[in-house]
Amino acid sequence: MMKNKNVKTTGVYVHIPFCVKKCNYCDFLSFASDDKTKERYINALCREISAYCEDKKIAADTVFIGGGTPSVLKPELIERLMKTVREGFSLTEDCEITIEANPGTVDEKKAEVYRDAGINRISLGVQSLDDDILKRLGRIHSRKEFLKTYELLRNKGFDNINTDLMFSLPSQSFDKWKETLEEIISLKPEHISFYSLIIEEGTPFYDEWLKGSLKEISDDDDRRMYHYASDKLKEKGYIHYEISNAALPGRGSRHNLKYWSMDEYAGFGLGAHSFIDGVRYEDTHDMEEYLLLYSGDLRSRKERYNVINRNTVKDNAEEFVFTGLRKLEGIYKDDFHRLIGRSIYDIYSEEIAKMVKEGLLKDHGGRIALTTKGVDISNYVMREFIKDEWKL
Amino acid sequence: MSYRDYIRNFSIIAHIDHGKSTLADRLLEKTGLVSERDMKEQFLDNMDIERERGITIKLQTTRVVYKANDGNEYIFNLIDTPGHVDFTYEVSRSLAACEGALLIVDATQGVEAQTMANAYLASNEDLEILPVINKIDLPSADPQMAIDEIEEMLAIEAHDAPQVSAKDGINIDVLLEAIVNKIPSPEGDENAPLKALIFDSVYDNYKGVIIYTRIVDGRVKKGDMIRLMATGKVYEVTEVGILAPGPVPFKELKAGEVGYITASIKQVADARVGDTITNNDEPTSEPLPGYRQVQSMVYCGIYPAGTEKYEAVKDALEKLQVNDAAFVFEPETSQALGFGFRCGFLGLLHMEIIVERLDREFNLSIVTTSPSVIYRVTKTDGEELMIQNPSNLPNMVEIAKMEEPMVKANIMIPNEYVGAIMEICQERRGRMDHMEYISENRVVLEYIMPLNEVIYDFFDALKSKTRGYGSLDYEFIGYEQSKLVKLDVLLNKELVDAFSMIVHESKAYARGRFVCEKLKDIIPMHQFEVPIQASVGTKVIARETVRAYRKDVLAKCYGGDISRKKKLLEKQKEGKKRMRQFGSVEVPQEAFTAVLKYDEK
Numbered sequence: 001m002m003k004n005k006n007v008k009t010t011g012v013y014v015h016i017p018f019c020v021k022k023c024n025y026c027d028f029l030s031f032a033s034d035d036k037t038k039e040r041y042i043n044a045l046c047r048e049i050s051a052y053c054e055d056k057k058i059a060a061d062t063v064f065i066g067g068g069t070p071s072v073l074k075p076e077l078i079e080r081l082m083k084t085v086r087e088g089f090s091l092t093e094d095c096e097i098t099i100e101a102n103p104g105t106v107d108e109k110k111a112e113v114y115r116d117a118g119i120n121r122i123s124l125g126v127q128s129l130d131d132d133i134l135k136r137l138g139r140i141h142s143r144k145e146f147l148k149t150y151e152l153l154r155n156k157g158f159d160n161i162n163t164d165l166m167f168s169l170p171s172q173s174f175d176k177w178k179e180t181l182e183e184i185i186s187l188k189p190e191h192i193s194f195y196s197l198i199i200e201e202g203t204p205f206y207d208e209w210l211k212g213s214l215k216e217i218s219d220d221d222d223r224r225m226y227h228y229a230s231d232k233l234k235e236k237g238y239i240h241y242e243i244s245n246a247a248l249p250g251r252g253s254r255h256n257l258k259y260w261s262m263d264e265y266a267g268f269g270l271g272a273h274s275f276i277d278g279v280r281y282e283d284t285h286d287m288e289e290y291l292l293l294y295s296g297d298l299r300s301r302k303e304r305y306n307v308i309n310r311n312t313v314k315d316n317a318e319e320f321v322f323t324g325l326r327k328l329e330g331i332y333k334d335d336f337h338r339l340i341g342r343s344i345y346d347i348y349s350e351e352i353a354k355m356v357k358e359g360l361l362k363d364h365g366g367r368i369a370l371t372t373k374g375v376d377i378s379n380y381v382m383r384e385f386i387k388d389e390w391k392l
Numbered sequence: 393m394s395y396r397d398y399i400r401n402f403s404i405i406a407h408i409d410h411g412k413s414t415l416a417d418r419l420l421e422k423t424g425l426v427s428e429r430d431m432k433e434q435f436l437d438n439m440d441i442e443r444e445r446g447i448t449i450k451l452q453t454t455r456v457v458y459k460a461n462d463g464n465e466y467i468f469n470l471i472d473t474p475g476h477v478d479f480t481y482e483v484s485r486s487l488a489a490c491e492g493a494l495l496i497v498d499a500t501q502g503v504e505a506q507t508m509a510n511a512y513l514a515s516n517e518d519l520e521i522l523p524v525i526n527k528i529d530l531p532s533a534d535p536q537m538a539i540d541e542i543e544e545m546l547a548i549e550a551h552d553a554p555q556v557s558a559k560d561g562i563n564i565d566v567l568l569e570a571i572v573n574k575i576p577s578p579e580g581d582e583n584a585p586l587k588a589l590i591f592d593s594v595y596d597n598y599k600g601v602i603i604y605t606r607i608v609d610g611r612v613k614k615g616d617m618i619r620l621m622a623t624g625k626v627y628e629v630t631e632v633g634i635l636a637p638g639p640v641p642f643k644e645l646k647a648g649e650v651g652y653i654t655a656s657i658k659q660v661a662d663a664r665v666g667d668t669i670t671n672n673d674e675p676t677s678e679p680l681p682g683y684r685q686v687q688s689m690v691y692c693g694i695y696p697a698g699t700e701k702y703e704a705v706k707d708a709l710e711k712l713q714v715n716d717a718a719f720v721f722e723p724e725t726s727q728a729l730g731f732g733f734r735c736g737f738l739g740l741l742h743m744e745i746i747v748e749r750l751d752r753e754f755n756l757s758i759v760t761t762s763p764s765v766i767y768r769v770t771k772t773d774g775e776e777l778m779i780q781n782p783s784n785l786p787n788m789v790e791i792a793k794m795e796e797p798m799v800k801a802n803i804m805i806p807n808e809y810v811g812a813i814m815e816i817c818q819e820r821r822g823r824m825d826h827m828e829y830i831s832e833n834r835v836v837l838e839y840i841m842p843l844n845e846v847i848y849d850f851f852d853a854l855k856s857k858t859r860g861y862g863s864l865d866y867e868f869i870g871y872e873q874s875k876l877v878k879l880d881v882l883l884n885k886e887l888v889d890a891f892s893m894i895v896h897e898s899k900a901y902a903r904g905r906f907v908c909e910k911l912k913d914i915i916p917m918h919q920f921e922v923p924i925q926a927s928v929g930t931k932v933i934a935r936e937t938v939r940a941y942r943k944d945v946l947a948k949c950y951g952g953d954i955s956r957k958k959k960l961l962e963k964q965k966e967g968k969k970r971m972r973q974f975g976s977v978e979v980p981q982e983a984f985t986a987v988l989k990y991d992e993k
Contacts, residue, residue: 013952195947219942244947259952273952280955308955319954322961358919358976377919377944383961383968388699 015269044294053088104141330369406496407504489606492575505863580647586610627655688736695732820845917941
């Protein structure tokens with residue numbers, strides 16, 4: 001999945017921080033809100049996009065409207081948002097335009113508006129097909145609602161659907177995971193993400209975990225569920241192309257791949273991240289500040305954005321490796337050389353040799369990739385590549 | 393009357409926690425030069441570590457003025473002494489600078505091992521010992537018991553000993569008068585050639601080494617050329633003065649007085665405790681008796697940990713040595729730990745203090761290896777080696793004889809613990825030499841023990857078994873032949889020389905098992921199984937396994953938030969820095985000290 005090096009195109013990320021109600025495991029920047037705030041937010045968001053683009057018409061080949069739950073917005077707001085994006089960016093013909101949706105919030109009207117606005121990919125937060133588990137997670141939808149929504153989207157012509165699944169959930173047996181996964185596969189979505197539950201600080205699950213009322217699934221069971229999914233998906237014709245993602249051939253998420261390939265992306269909205277011209281930015285996390293910031297005329301992007309880091313060559317090398325290794329095909333040594341200006345062995349020969357020796361990386365042909373064992377403990381592998389100093 | 397008739401030079405000696413520092417504070421408060429407002433907690437102690445441990449490491453001497461009931465002003469030179477067995481020699485030199493000593497005894501505890509040890513040291517220096525019963529304010533105080541014990545056990549008359557409470561300031565006046573009346577004034581001839589005792593020295597960034605001295609004969613002033621008799625080095629005096637307790641310059645110091653001398657001396661090792669200062673142009677014929685070169689008893693390796701720089705550790709050790717003549721070090725190399733230093737200490741406490749100072753004052757991350765004593769090894773070809781690093785032990789087939797240093801341990805305990813303590817002494821290969829009931833419920837046990845058993849965990853075990861009531865004092869008595877073996881530790885089948893230790897044959901199995909169990913708890917899970925083995929020669933005597941971990945993966949990245957992931961990896965990496973890498977095994981630093989700690993079984 002190498003990118004086309006000749007045409008510089010960017011990815012566009014738009015953050016919608018709203019949801020009906022926060023799930024018990026969620027530590028994303030999202031919350032329930034009233035209609036007025038939502039409208040003010042979209043106004044500010046559109047201004048942010050327009051101000052960034054001015055009259056440049058930047059070429060973009062992916063758009064991702066993520067959240068939160070973008071589908072909680074009234075369809076007109078999505079319509080306006082898409083219009084603004086199209087005014088600011090010159091979207092390529094094959095542009096991948098994704099919206100995240102909760103199965104409980106999509107109706108016929110919304111599906112039509114999305115389709116007519118040019119959105120061509122839907123990412124559904126399914127998580128599980130077991131109603132007890134859905135309840136335990138604090139999801140607002142049921143198994144039945146998901147099935148209905150899925151069918152609706154297919155009927156409205158969406159031919160690129162992702163389903164997000166979670167495993168290692170409290171009280172989830174291996175068999176229950178197997179059932180959910182196999183039923184999803186039988187629906188043949190183009191893309192399936194499968195995430196292991198991480199109990200994050202500041203979530204209700206975390207509090208329960210501290211109190212002891214939530215028991216973590218053992219690492220052994222977690223890995224069993226993971227590898228079962230990987231094997232099953234491959235068996236059914238999916239390509240397991242990223243640690244937590246699988247897709248039918250040609251259906252990998254092009255937008256998400258940008259994150260793992262040091263490609264550019266411009267992020268808009270509360271807390272949104274961007275990577276532009278070697279600089280990483282992060283928008284404010286404070287809603288009031290955000291609304292205030294984008295209420296008046298804006299002069300330049302530099303003043304508005306919070307720069308987190310101007311990447312050094314060292315940063316680039318490290319990020320290239322640890323993001324790139326998430327892709328199971330691995331990193332291309334040529335790409336490294338092109339980006340960093342030096343051979344990957346100039347900088348990481350010891351680390352690569354050590355990881356290969358430990359059976360966690362495979363180094364063959366033009367690529368270096370995680371082994372199956374390496375995937376399980378990928379953090380261990382990746383942090384090898386974060387070095388204090390570079391020997392010259 | 394001579395000026396000397398109005399001088400009293402004395403130390404305060406006590407068992408640890410019997411209230412020495414508090415009493416010193418109180419004396420300073422009741423005399424001139426220090427106001428109540430200036431009083432800090434534990435006025436005499438000036439190091440953080442000392443305050444925490446409640447013991448005095450470095451001496452600090454103070455001169456105060458007391459207006460006595462007879463209407464005269466007396467100069468008191470209060471000479472502080474360190475309070476631990478490791479520093480016996482320093483204590484003896486401080487005592488040699490005095491005519492008298494206040495022997496503090498806690499009215500609730502009575503005489504303890506260090507009370508006795510210190511009282512003996514003081515009588516060896518022919519000091520007038522003035523017993524003082526402290527802590528009479530406590531409900532459980534039994535002054536008569538303390539008096540009886542002093543008379544019975546130390547043969548020191550104590551029936552009219554001042555009974556005080558340093559904490560509440562009770563009867564301090566009585567004590568001050570007793571100091572004037574009971575402690576003799578110094579003798580000496582101020583017109584004789586200079587003869588002065590160095591009883592301590594500290595390094596000062598501006599003045600160089602400040603020598604703490606007692607003038608025995610003669611005089612000294614700025615501009616004099618002095619000679620330090622043991623080292624033979626000659627210096628020009630740049631300043632003399634008194635200690636209040638900070639240096640206050642005076643024109644001259646003369647016989648009987650206590651004060652300081654500076655002479656552009658670069659390190660404290662050049663002004664050794666116990667050395668005699670004389671005038672280079674008009675020298676004294678004989679140095680003062682009792683000078684002894686400091687002998688390290690305990691050695692260990694100190695290595696930079698993780699990414700710590702060798703040079704940074706070297707600098708810090710040099711700085712510490714400038715102020716601590718008893719601390720020695722030289723470079724060495726370990727296969728496991730790379731370049732580092734072999735360091736010599738007076739004892740285990742001294743070692744712990746240095747290690748803590750490296751951490752606290754220099755913010756260094758270091759690894760210390762198992763402490764070792766010096767073994768005397770005679771090879772089959774007759775060559776004799778002094779081995780302080782287990783790695784340097786010759787092959788067993790080349791060894792004809794091994795000897796280890798022995799100490800006489802003086803253990804004082806309440807009688808109900810006799811059984812338990814005899815047991816731990818026997819476990820540590822102790823031979824009982826003597827046992828005596830010194831009072832109805834107190835027993836002194838004298839054991840001949842190998843020093844390596846004492847430095848390992850004996851003191852911790854003693855404290856633990858006696859709920860803190862046991863006390864220990866020991867002295868080196870010589871070498872003795874012994875059946876010793878080298879115990880090695882292998883991680884993932886690779887020998888880690890930093891864990892190697894020399895142990896008695898009979899202890900190898902238990903120690904091997906203990907070390908393996910400890911390491912199993914401390915070494916984090918790796919992505920592979922880590923076998924931990926203890927071996928003697930090629931024979932594995934104990935084994936544990938750290939099982940492999942299965943999962944360390946971040947399922948999701950959030951909307952292109954790469955920095956979050958990077959921070960996580962960096963944080964994990966930071967944790968790794970505190971680890972030491974052996975082959976492919978990562979070992980946390982605390983592993984090296986944890987394998988030495990006493991474990992209550």
